[in-house]
Amino acid sequence: AQKITQTQPGMFVQEKEAVTLDCTYDTSDPSYGLFWYKQPSSGEMIFLIYQGSYDQQNATEGRYSLNFQKARKSANLVISASQLGDSAMYFCAMRESRYGGATNKLIFGTGTLLAVQP
């Protein structure tokens, strides 16, 4: 069965520094998608970044980048130049494979609570 593991329940980072949030996944399907979402204390889920299993390059979106290591089955989120507004819960998610016409549903990890300190 497909699974997402986030081993860091919480992390602290100083403002303006970079931080890496870990995510490992387990799947036997060759085709899959990996997503990161941010959930501030207000509760909404905000899409941050996507990495496809066949993408040759690591994804980047502004201050967010994804360190994708396929052989290790890891998709760590890197946030550069942390800001106070980055304090939130961060979820890693995997889209089930489309192989065989599967659904597009997401499987989420347990999340990492990031606190940015001034």
Next chain:
Amino acid sequence: DSGVTQTPKHLITATGQRVTLRCSPRSGDLSVYWYQQSLDQGLQFLIQYYNGEERAKGNILERFSAQQFPDLHSELNLSSLELGDSALYFCASSVDRGGGQRDEQFFGPGTRLTVL
């Protein structure tokens, strides 16, 4: 603003009651997904509809049901409510292009359900 709307924002009800949560997807999105977020279960996929038809079911209880209407809005019906049903219920939508495309899901603000 993701473009996905959910109503109501908060809902407080008693055990044994029935409630309906409503979701309007982003313009152009054909797929609607429902997720439940609770402290003990985390974020769990409940059900997906694509262009009016059920496409996939997840950990959805038999007391729960959903539908997607011709205008693509969706409703999640929760009946015989129990204390454990208290959670944040999210609706998400995507274009659902098919194939190995990016197809990110955009989430609504959620409905916080409290069962007393």
